Amino acid sequence: MAGEPQADCLFCKIVAGDIPATVVRETATTLAFRDVNPQAPSHVLVIPKAHYPDAAALAAAEPAVAADVLREAGQVAADEKVEDDGYRIVFNTGAGAGQTVFHAHAHVLGGRGLQWPPG
Ligand code: 5GP
Ligand code: ZN
Numbered sequence: 469m470a471g472e473p474q475a476d477c478l479f480c481k482i483v484a485g486d487i488p489a490t491v492v493r494e495t496a497t498t499l500a501f502r503d504v505n506p507q508a509p510s511h512v513l514v515i516p517k518a519h520y521p522d523a524a525a526l527a528a529a530e531p532a533v534a535a536d537v538l539r540e541a542g543q544v545a546a547d548e549k550v551e552d553d554g555y556r557i558v559f560n561t562g563a564g565a566g567q568t569v570f571h572a573h574a575h576v577l578g579g580r581g582l583q584w585p586p587g
Contacts, residue, residue: 479569
């Protein structure tokens with residue numbers, strides 16, 4: 469069923485507590501934790517607790533939860549004090565765009581200059 473935990477999904481295992489993560493925020497529908505391989509001084513992942521393969525699939529199935537993820541991304545930026553200098557919310561979508569974990573997640577990146585366009 470859509471949104472159900474997937475046995476082979478890394479982020480579902482983090483939601484279940486089977487794999488440890490440095491959690492910075494949690495709501496009923498979302499979890500935010502530090503990326504294990506940070507690409508900026510502040511690099512936090514915000515995920516829906518429900519499993520969807522990417523952001524578009526999440527938004528199509530559960531738009532309110534997609535909004536929760538975006539709201540939490542903004543809260544992470546505030547908590548990390550990167551709001552004033554600017555930060556980036558990134559949803560890599562598809563292997564060709566660098567997606568490696570197929571459980572929807574927002575990268576919240578800040579704390580350094582961020583080039584545009586990204587690579
Ligand atoms: P993607 O490449 O799919 O957009 O992002 C996946 C992210 O998950 C990567 O930035 C990667 O560093 C991060 N990641 C992979 N495995 C783990 C893990 O076990 N724990 C945490 N906290 N992050 C992970
Ligand atoms: Zn999952």
